[in-house]
Each structure stands twice: as structure tokens, then as C-alpha cells.
Amino acid sequence: MSLKYITPAERFKKYLPKDYVELVDYGPFGKTQEEAGPGNMGQFKELVEEHPMCSGCWMAYYIRLIFASLPNPEDTVTLGTAGCGRLAISQAAVPFIYGNYGDQNAMASGLTRAFRLRFPDKTKDVITIAGDGGTMDIGFSMTMHSWIRGEKFTTIMLDNEVYGNTGGQSSGMSPKGAVLKMAPKGKDFGKMPATELARAAGCVYTVRMSPTNIKKAAKIIRRAIFVAREVGPTFIHAYTSCNIEYSIPTHEVFADAKAQEKDRFTFEEYMTDEAKEVIERVEAEEKAARMARKAQKTEAVN
Amino acid sequence: MYYVAKVNADMCAEYKCNTCTLYCPEANTLMFDKSGNTSWVDVDRCKGCALCVYVCTDMLNRDCITMEMPNVEAV
Numbered sequence: 001m002s003l004k005y006i007t008p009a010e011r012f013k014k015y016l017p018k019d020y021v022e023l024v025d026y027g028p029f030g031k032t033q034e035e036a037g038p039g040n041m042g043q044f045k046e047l048v049e050e051h052p053m054c055s056g057c058w059m060a061y062y063i064r065l066i067f068a069s070l071p072n073p074e075d076t077v078t079l080g081t082a083g084c085g086r087l088a089i090s091q092a093a094v095p096f097i098y099g100n101y102g103d104q105n106a107m108a109s110g111l112t113r114a115f116r117l118r119f120p121d122k123t124k125d126v127i128t129i130a131g132d133g134g135t136m137d138i139g140f141s142m143t144m145h146s147w148i149r150g151e152k153f154t155t156i157m158l159d160n161e162v163y164g165n166t167g168g169q170s171s172g173m174s175p176k177g178a179v180l181k182m183a184p185k186g187k188d189f190g191k192m193p194a195t196e197l198a199r200a201a202g203c204v205y206t207v208r209m210s211p212t213n214i215k216k217a218a219k220i221i222r223r224a225i226f227v228a229r230e231v232g233p234t235f236i237h238a239y240t241s242c243n244i245e246y247s248i249p250t251h252e253v254f255a256d257a258k259a260q261e262k263d264r265f266t267f268e269e270y271m272t273d274e275a276k277e278v279i280e281r282v283e284a285e286e287k288a289a290r291m292a293r294k295a296q297k298t299e300a301v302n
Numbered sequence: 303m304y305y306v307a308k309v310n311a312d313m314c315a316e317y318k319c320n321t322c323t324l325y326c327p328e329a330n331t332l333m334f335d336k337s338g339n340t341s342w343v344d345v346d347r348c349k350g351c352a353l354c355v356y357v358c359t360d361m362l363n364r365d366c367i368t369m370e371m372p373n374v375e376a377v
């Protein structure tokens with residue numbers, strides 16, 4: 001997709017749905033992060049539309065943040081699988097591909113390769129966004145093999161430590177002892193070491209975090225995307241609680257995410273030397289562009 | 303209907319803050335009006351979670367948001 005593709009002819013606008021027109025006029029396409037990014041959500045039309053995820057769902061919040069952080073929304077494709085997250089991801093103004101359960105990283109491998117063959121001069125970002133069950137249980141082999149093959153795209157795991165969408169079965173990512181509706185005796189083994197597995201399989205950039213700090217979480221999402229473009233597979237393991245299955249009162253969801261930052265989701269960032277080079281270069285370029293825009297603005301005022 | 307968030311615009315405008323709008327789980331729901339320096343709620347989209355109340359009251363100690371029953375007309 002490109003910006004041109006979504007822009008309607010002026011005379012045709014009045015026949016289009018309001019949300020669509022708002023997206024064209026006030027959306028983030030073609031804009032900088034300062035104009036329409038995570039720091040000013042609530043002041044532009046966001047890519048994510050109304051969706052049926054539960055009230056107060058922290059996973060819905062993180063999905064909102066992912067879409068606001070995209071460096072290149074008009075040339076991005078997301079892939080997902082069954083689970084709560086896809087209910088919102090599929091409502092965003094970014095092409096979304098939904099296959100059989102757990103095959104998102106296999107599909108993304110083919111798509112990434114096809115894009116590079118078909119559009120060699122263009123940057124197209126491919127991101128898989130799936131739950132802990134979809135990524136580490138049922139989709140495990142396809143996740144691991146995409147990393148082992150060194151496929152250049154980003155994998156984001158929305159870890160709510162349960163199968164939320166199907167009513168509370170334990171997953172490989174549920175913590176030891178977790179008592180869930182369909183694990184009434186408590187889970188009897190611990191969380192799978194997701195980021196360690198990712199590194200062993202060849203991911204060149206991995207992060208584990210509880211996304212409570214918007215600026216930091218957005219920076220990580222962008223880093224994972226930039227590195228995947230050039231170096232290899234990248235992986236973000238994010239805590240995105242399920243207030244329903246873990247009985248967290250909705251107004252305490254943020255406090256719970258902060259508590260998890262000190263517990264199972266302490267911040268951990270790993271990058272290879274090559275990944276580090278890309279991050280340093282891109283962030284220096286972004287900073288220079290920001291400064292140039294600022295200087296231009298002050299000049300215009302004076 | 304159910305309780306939804308309501309921003310006290312006069313109180314909120316004193317802070318020029320835009321923090322709650324960043325943490326609402328719903329996109330295009332808790333908005334910020336830059337000219338009036340106040341956040342506002344699209345009641346049709348608010349799911350009543352009160353996460354914004356946690357941000358304004360518990361985190362920032364400001365109490366500008368309350369959960370209230372909206373006036374809805376029967377159709």
C-alpha cells in the first residue's frame with residue numbers, strides 16, 4: 001500500500017465512511033513521529049479502529065502503541081493468528097494476514113522473501129504479532145525455524161501468560177503454579193525461556209519488557225523493525241496482561257504491568273554487534289533529521 | 303449503558319498534560335484538544351475501564367477524571 005493508494009479524489013470524499021476520510025486527513029501516513037507518533041496519541045487519527053477486545057485490556061493498549069510506532073505504516077504488513085490480539089490487529093489500516101493457527105512466522109518468511117524479490121528498491125516491513133500460545137506453543141516449530149533460517153522480519157509476542165481467547169488454558173508461558181480456569185491444579189512447570197530460545201535460534205535483536213514507558217517501548221519496536229530490515233530476525237517479548245483470566249481489576253492493570261517490570265518481565269535487551277551498528281546509525285540519522293526540522297521551524301518563525 | 307470516563311475540562315486545562323490519552327487501551331477514544339489544553343472522551347467508544355482515572359488520580363494526583371453514567375437518549 002502507499003499513501004497515494006488510500007487518498008481519495010476530493011469529490012469522492014463525501015461518499016466515503018467518516019473514519020476513512022479522517023484517516024486520510026488526520027492519520028499518520030506520510031508524517032513524522034513528532035507529528036503523529038506515540039508521544040501525541042490522542043491528537044491524530046490512529047491506525048487502529050474500534051475492536052472487540054475487553055475493557056481495560058493491556059494487550060489492546062500495546063497493540064495501539066505498536067501501530068503508532070511503525071516507521072513505515074504505508075509499507076508494512078502484519079501477520080497474526082487466532083488469539084485475542086488479532087481482534088484489534090485486524091481492525092487497523094495496515095494490511096493484515098491471518099492463516100492457520102500458529103503459522104504466522106512461516107507465512108512471514110515467504111512474504112518477506114517475495115517482497116525483496118518483487119520490490120528490491122523498496123523498504124517493506126513485515127511483522128508477526130501473536131499471543132504466547134500462537135508463538136511459543138502451537139506455532140513453536142514455525143517460529144523457531146524462521147529464526148534458524150535467519151528470516152529478516154520482526155516477531156512480537158503478546159504474552160498474557162494464558163490462552164485468553166479460549167477461556168483460560170495454561171500456556172508454555174504461564175508461570176509455575178498459575179491457577180487458571182482450565183488449569184485448576186496450578187501449572188506444574190515454569191515459563192519457557194523465550195528470549196534465550198530466540199538467541200539460540202539466531203535472533204540478532206531480542207527484548208523482554210513490560211511496556212509501561214511509552215517512549216522506551218516505542219523505541220524498542222522501531223529498533224526491532226530497523227534491525228530486521230538489514231541484519232536478521234528480531235524478537236520482542238512483551239507483557240500484555242489478561243485482566244479477565246488473571247482477575248485484575250481494570251483500573252489496576254497499569255499498576256500490575258509496573259509490578260511485572262520488577263518480577264517476571266525485568267527489562268532485557270540483547271543485540272549483536274551488527275544490529276548495534278544499524279541501531280546507532282539509524283538513530284543518529286533520525287536525530288539529525290529531527291534537528292534539521294526544528295531548525296527549519298525556528299527559521300520560519302524568525 | 304455503563305459508566306464511562308468524564309474529564310473535568312476546567313481542571314484538566316490547568317496542566318497541559320496529555321498523559322491519560324497515551325494510556326487508554328482504546329484508540330481514537332480519549333482525545334486531547336491542543337487549543338483548549340484538555341483531554342475529552344468519545345463516550346461511544348469508551349469501554350469504562352477507568353485506566354485513565356488511575357493515570358490522572360493515582361499516578362499524577364490530579365483527580366480530573368470521574369466515571370459517570372452518560373446521558374443517552376432512548377431510540
Ligand SMILES: Cc1ncc(C[n+]2csc(CCOP(=O)(O)OP(=O)(O)O)c2C)c(N)n1
Nearest residue numbers: 082083084101131132133134162163164165
Ligand atoms: C488449529 C487450532 N487449534 C486451536 C484453536 C483454538 N484457539 C483459538 S485462540 C487459541 C489460543 C490463544 O492463546 P494465545 O495465542 O496465547 O492468545 P491470547 O488469546 O491469549 O492472546 C486457541 C487454542 C484454533 N483456532 N486453531
Ligand code: SF4
Nearest residue numbers: 054057084164242243
Ligand atoms: S480475554 Fe484477556 S487478553 Fe483477551 S481481550 Fe480480554 S482481557 Fe484482553
Ligand code: SF4
Nearest residue numbers: 314319320322358366
Ligand atoms: S491525566 Fe488528567 S490532567 Fe492529564 S490530560 Fe488527562 S485528565 Fe488532564
Ligand code: SF4
Nearest residue numbers: 326348349351352354
Ligand atoms: S475509561 Fe478506559 S476506555 Fe474509557 S477513556 Fe478511560 S482509559 Fe479509555
Ligand SMILES: [Mg+2]
Nearest residue numbers: 131132162164
Ligand atoms: Mg495468550
